Amino acid sequence: MDQHAVSIKWSDEDKAFIATIPQIKGLSAIGATREKSLSELRIAAQAYFEAFKASGKSLPPAEKVKPFSGQLRIRMPKSLHAALSQEADDENISLNTYIVTLLSERHIEKKLLNRMEAFKDLYEKINVDKTSPFKKRLEAVHKIEEKDLKFREKKRKK
Numbered sequence: 176m177d178q179h180a181v182s183i184k185w186s187d188e189d190k191a192f193i194a195t196i197p198q199i200k201g202l203s204a205i206g207a208t209r210e211k212s213l214s215e216l217r218i219a220a221q222a223y224f225e226a227f228k229a230s231g232k233s234l235p236p237a238e239k240v241k242p243f244s245g246q247l248r249i250r251m252p253k254s255l256h257a258a259l260s261q262e263a264d265d266e267n268i269s270l271n272t273y274i275v276t277l278l279s280e281r282h283i284e285k286k287l288l289n290r291m292e293a294f295k296d297l298y299e300k301i302n303v304d305k306t307s308p309f310k311k312r313l314e315a316v317h318k319i320e321e322k323d324l325k326f327r328e329k330k331r332k333k
Contacts, residue, residue: 178237181216183209196220198235 179196186193186205194216195203204219206212227234251259263273 179220179235180238181213183212198238199223 179198181194182197183192183194185191189205191205191207192209192212193203193205194209194212196216199220202216202219202223204212204215206215224234259273259277260270263270266273268276
């Protein structure tokens with residue numbers, strides 16, 4: 176277990192921390208504290224690994240941190256390559272810098288749009304919760320006003 180990644184999350188349902196090894200489905204432990212859930216997971220993992228070895232199966236390999244070089248080879252249509260190269264020249268920057276700028280801007284835009292969507296959903300939920308009773312009261316007021324107008328019209332006619 177020492178080489179496997181561990182995840183510890185709070186569970187509202189259980190009112191406790193749940194520790195898991197994400198690579199091993201079904202292996203989890205619960206505890207009132209992070210430390211207790213991790214301690215329980217160590218016990219469960221040891222039993223799991225021993226049973227796994229006894230059955231003759233090999234353990235799932237530990238997930239390793241992936242190093243990134245920052246380099247990427249990408250294929251694109253020649254027309255797009257030409258257009259991007261021209262735009263980079265117009266900006267007096269390298270094609271690499273121009274593409275990184277475009278990707279960064281789009282990445283940030285996507286994150287912001289996702290956050291805005293989440294806020295919109297929250298706003299609509301709050302708005303529906305607040306306006307439902309308000310709408311009912313408003314409809315009742317409108318009905319009273321309509322009855323009042325009809326009453327006044329009848330009174331004027333007499």
